[in-house]
Amino acid sequence: MANRTAPLATLAVVLAAAVTTVIWQPPAAHAAGLSPFDVAGRGATVPFTEIEAEKAATNGTSTGTDRTYGTLSSEASGREAVTLDAAGEYVEFTLTKPANAVTFRYSIPDGKNASLDLRTGSTLIKTVPVTSKYSWFYGYYPFTNNPGDGRPHHFYDETRATFGTTYPAGTKIRIQVSSTAQSPSFTVDLADFENVPAAVAKPSGAIDVVAGYGADPTGATDSTAKFQAAVNAGASSGRVVYVPAGNFTLYSHVIVDRVTLAGAGPWYTVLGGRHPTQRSQAAGIYGKYVGQGGPSQNVVVKDLAIVGDIQERVDEDQVNAFGGAMSNSTIDNVWMQHTKVGAWMDGPMDKFTIRNSRILDQTADGVNFHIGVTNSTVTNTFVRNTGDDGLAMWAENTPNVANSFTHNTVVVPILANNIVSYGGRDITISDNVMAETVTNGGGLHVANRYPGVTGPTAVAGTWTLARNTLIRTGNADYNWNFGIGALWFWPDQGAITGATINVTDTDILDSSYAAIQWIGNATSGLNLTNVNIVGAGTFALQAQAPASATFTNVKASGIAQNPPTYNCVGSALAITDGGGNSGWQSANPYCGPWPAPQWGNTTTTPPTSSPTSSPTPSPSTSTTPPSGNLAAGRPATATGQADVYGPGNATDGNPNTYWESTNNAFPQSITVDLGQNRPVARVVLKLPPATAWATRTQTLSVLGSTDGSTFSTVKSSAGYVFNPASGNTVTVPVTTTQRYLRLTVTGNTGWPAGQLSEFEVYAS
Known part of the structure; x- marks a missing residue:
C-alpha cells in the first residue's frame, strides 16, 4: 500500500482501509505502577537494588498517589512515599541480594536536622543523620530558600551509609524513627541497597595526593592547592594521580589537563567543600576553558565521589562537580551529589564521555553539553532529583554535533525534562529509561529553544530517538494552563524543517498528560515507528502547532479522553499512514477547554463548552481617575518573547514571573491595553526581587496611543537602573492620557533582551 498524507480529521477513514501485518509486540509489563528498573535492556545497569517504601512493610502512613505540583507524592518515585511521624515507626525492606550499604531518599520539614536509625531486628546498625538543608526551594524560577516566597518544592534529599558488614538476601533492614524531638515527621521514598566492593588500591607508580603532597584526608583543612600541585606533577610526568580513601575539602576548582585522577572508589574517596566566604567557589574538577588554553585534553577522572555543599541555585555560579572544556576525556564511575550541576561542559570540545556514574540531588541540571560539544556521550549513568533538566544539550551559538545519550536512567527531575536537546545536528538518544517528570517539562524533548538556538545551531541532520521508555512523564507547566506531553516538540525560535527525526521502538507509558505534543512553530521530518502508548492522563496526541509525520505501528490504549486527539490546527496536522496504527485516530478530534488529567487510565469525555472571551470595551474618556494599578490583569502584547516568558507575566x-523578549534582537517592545483612555501620572517597572537578578540598566522609552495603531513618545529613551538593593524597581514619571502604553527597550546591561516582571501604571 502506498503511503499517503491526510488531515487528521479524515485519517480514521484512511486507516480503516489499510491491511497491515503487525510484527511488533508491546512489552509485557503494565504501565501502572511500573518501576524504571522493570524495563529489561534499557536504562543504566546499576550496582544497587531499589525497593520503594510503599512496597515494603511499614507501620507508617502512605502519602497517597498524586502528581499535583507541590505535593510530597508528586516528587516521589512511583508518585507515592511513606510518612513516619512517631517514635518506633519504620519502613522495613527485605534484601533480595547481599548488601553492605544503602542509599535512601527522604524528606523532612524545612529547617530541620535529625537522624534515622538503620536496624535489623533488635540490632541497631547505625544512626544516620538527615537534613533539610539541601531541599525545600520556594517561589518561581530561579527559586529561593525563603519560605515567604511560597510555592515550596524540591522536598527530597538522599543520604548513604555503610553497614560495617554484609547482610545476606532475606535480611530485613528497617529505617526507623527513634525520636520526633528534632523533626515531627520523616517521609521515606525508597532505598537502594548494594554490595560495595573493596577499595581500589593505588596503581603502581602513581602519585599519592596524601603521601606525596600532604592533602588532608580528614577534611579539616583546605586541600585545593595540594591537589592542584599533585595534578600538575601527574600531567608533567605522565603518572596517575591517586586519591586514597578519605574526605577531602576543596575550596575551589582543581584544573585538570592531560592527567588521570583516580580514587579508591566513590564510597571511599570523597571530594567536597565550599569556600567559607566566597559563595561562588566550591569543590569541582574543571577543564581549561576555550580562550584560556583549553579545551583540556586526555583527562580521565574515575572511582571517586564529589559531594558538594550547594544549597541554592544561582545560575552564574560555577559550583558544579565538573566544568570547563575537556576533549578526548572520560569521567568514569563518579558519584556527583549536592553540586549545582553534575557536569556543565562549555565547548567547543570533542569526544567527551561520562559513563558508569551517578548524579543525584542537584540544584540545576544533571548534565549540560553547552556550546559546540561534538562526538560526546553520557552512557550507563543514573540521574535522580535534579533541579532542572536531567540530561541536556544546548547548542548556543555554536552547533552541537553527533552527541548521544544512551543507556541512562533519569528519574524525578524537579523542573523541566528528563532528557532534552535544544538544537543540534545528528543527535542520538537511545535505550534510556525516563520517569516521573514533576513540572514544566516532559520525558523526552526536541526543541529549537533558548538563546543562540537558531539557524545553523537549530535541529538539523538525522536524529535517532530509539528504544526509549518513558514512564509517568510530562506534567503541568505552571506558566501555562495545559499539560506538557511525555514526548514533545517545541520549535520556539523557528520551525524544525529539513531534519529527519526517527522515533522507533519506544514505549510511552502512563503519561501524566498527553503522550505526544507539538507546540510553537511547525515540526516536519518526523517518523514514528513501533511506538507503544499505554495510558495517558489527557490525550494520545496534542497538536497546538502544525506538524507533519509518518506513523507506522503507533498504537495507543488507555487514553483518558475520548476523542483521543487534541487538534486545534486542523489540516496543519498531517499524519502519513504507514500502517499498523490504532487507538489515537479520530474523525472528529477535540478542540476546546483543557480537561483535567485522569491518572487512573479511565476514558472520559472532555468539556463541551467553548472557551469564552470578554469583549474589548470601546474607547472612552474617564473623568474620574481610578485608583490602584491600572495595568493589573490587563492584556499585554510584545514584539517577541523568549521561551515561556510571555508578556502576560508583566501584568499578572x-x-x-516575568516577560523576556526575544534575545539579541533589540529593539523590543511590550504594550499594555488599559481598556479605555486613562490619565497616567507614573509608570512603575519591576524585575524579580531575588538577589540573583543582579543590578542592570535597561535603556527604554515610553510611548502612548489612544487607538492602538498610532503611537507618540510619552517619555524619551533613557537608562534606568534596576538594583535588587532597592527592590529592582524603577519609577518613570509621565503626564499623559492614553489607552495603550508601550515600552520600547533598546538595551540591557544584564541580559541581551528586554525584561520586566511587572509593568504597572498609576493615575497619581
Whole structure:
C-alpha cells in the first residue's frame, strides 16, 4: 500500500482501509505502577537494588498517589512515599541480594536536622543523620530558600551509609524513627541497597595526593592547592594521580589537563567543600576553558565521589562537580551529589564521555553539553532529583554535533525534562529509561529553544530517538494552563524543517498528560515507528502547532479522553499512514477547554463548552481617575518573547514571573491595553526581587496611543537602573492620557533582551 498524507480529521477513514501485518509486540509489563528498573535492556545497569517504601512493610502512613505540583507524592518515585511521624515507626525492606550499604531518599520539614536509625531486628546498625538543608526551594524560577516566597518544592534529599558488614538476601533492614524531638515527621521514598566492593588500591607508580603532597584526608583543612600541585606533577610526568580513601575539602576548582585522577572508589574517596566566604567557589574538577588554553585534553577522572555543599541555585555560579572544556576525556564511575550541576561542559570540545556514574540531588541540571560539544556521550549513568533538566544539550551559538545519550536512567527531575536537546545536528538518544517528570517539562524533548538556538545551531541532520521508555512523564507547566506531553516538540525560535527525526521502538507509558505534543512553530521530518502508548492522563496526541509525520505501528490504549486527539490546527496536522496504527485516530478530534488529567487510565469525555472571551470595551474618556494599578490583569502584547516568558507575566501581579523578549534582537517592545483612555501620572517597572537578578540598566522609552495603531513618545529613551538593593524597581514619571502604553527597550546591561516582571501604571 502506498503511503499517503491526510488531515487528521479524515485519517480514521484512511486507516480503516489499510491491511497491515503487525510484527511488533508491546512489552509485557503494565504501565501502572511500573518501576524504571522493570524495563529489561534499557536504562543504566546499576550496582544497587531499589525497593520503594510503599512496597515494603511499614507501620507508617502512605502519602497517597498524586502528581499535583507541590505535593510530597508528586516528587516521589512511583508518585507515592511513606510518612513516619512517631517514635518506633519504620519502613522495613527485605534484601533480595547481599548488601553492605544503602542509599535512601527522604524528606523532612524545612529547617530541620535529625537522624534515622538503620536496624535489623533488635540490632541497631547505625544512626544516620538527615537534613533539610539541601531541599525545600520556594517561589518561581530561579527559586529561593525563603519560605515567604511560597510555592515550596524540591522536598527530597538522599543520604548513604555503610553497614560495617554484609547482610545476606532475606535480611530485613528497617529505617526507623527513634525520636520526633528534632523533626515531627520523616517521609521515606525508597532505598537502594548494594554490595560495595573493596577499595581500589593505588596503581603502581602513581602519585599519592596524601603521601606525596600532604592533602588532608580528614577534611579539616583546605586541600585545593595540594591537589592542584599533585595534578600538575601527574600531567608533567605522565603518572596517575591517586586519591586514597578519605574526605577531602576543596575550596575551589582543581584544573585538570592531560592527567588521570583516580580514587579508591566513590564510597571511599570523597571530594567536597565550599569556600567559607566566597559563595561562588566550591569543590569541582574543571577543564581549561576555550580562550584560556583549553579545551583540556586526555583527562580521565574515575572511582571517586564529589559531594558538594550547594544549597541554592544561582545560575552564574560555577559550583558544579565538573566544568570547563575537556576533549578526548572520560569521567568514569563518579558519584556527583549536592553540586549545582553534575557536569556543565562549555565547548567547543570533542569526544567527551561520562559513563558508569551517578548524579543525584542537584540544584540545576544533571548534565549540560553547552556550546559546540561534538562526538560526546553520557552512557550507563543514573540521574535522580535534579533541579532542572536531567540530561541536556544546548547548542548556543555554536552547533552541537553527533552527541548521544544512551543507556541512562533519569528519574524525578524537579523542573523541566528528563532528557532534552535544544538544537543540534545528528543527535542520538537511545535505550534510556525516563520517569516521573514533576513540572514544566516532559520525558523526552526536541526543541529549537533558548538563546543562540537558531539557524545553523537549530535541529538539523538525522536524529535517532530509539528504544526509549518513558514512564509517568510530562506534567503541568505552571506558566501555562495545559499539560506538557511525555514526548514533545517545541520549535520556539523557528520551525524544525529539513531534519529527519526517527522515533522507533519506544514505549510511552502512563503519561501524566498527553503522550505526544507539538507546540510553537511547525515540526516536519518526523517518523514514528513501533511506538507503544499505554495510558495517558489527557490525550494520545496534542497538536497546538502544525506538524507533519509518518506513523507506522503507533498504537495507543488507555487514553483518558475520548476523542483521543487534541487538534486545534486542523489540516496543519498531517499524519502519513504507514500502517499498523490504532487507538489515537479520530474523525472528529477535540478542540476546546483543557480537561483535567485522569491518572487512573479511565476514558472520559472532555468539556463541551467553548472557551469564552470578554469583549474589548470601546474607547472612552474617564473623568474620574481610578485608583490602584491600572495595568493589573490587563492584556499585554510584545514584539517577541523568549521561551515561556510571555508578556502576560508583566501584568499578572506576581513579581516572580516575568516577560523576556526575544534575545539579541533589540529593539523590543511590550504594550499594555488599559481598556479605555486613562490619565497616567507614573509608570512603575519591576524585575524579580531575588538577589540573583543582579543590578542592570535597561535603556527604554515610553510611548502612548489612544487607538492602538498610532503611537507618540510619552517619555524619551533613557537608562534606568534596576538594583535588587532597592527592590529592582524603577519609577518613570509621565503626564499623559492614553489607552495603550508601550515600552520600547533598546538595551540591557544584564541580559541581551528586554525584561520586566511587572509593568504597572498609576493615575497619581
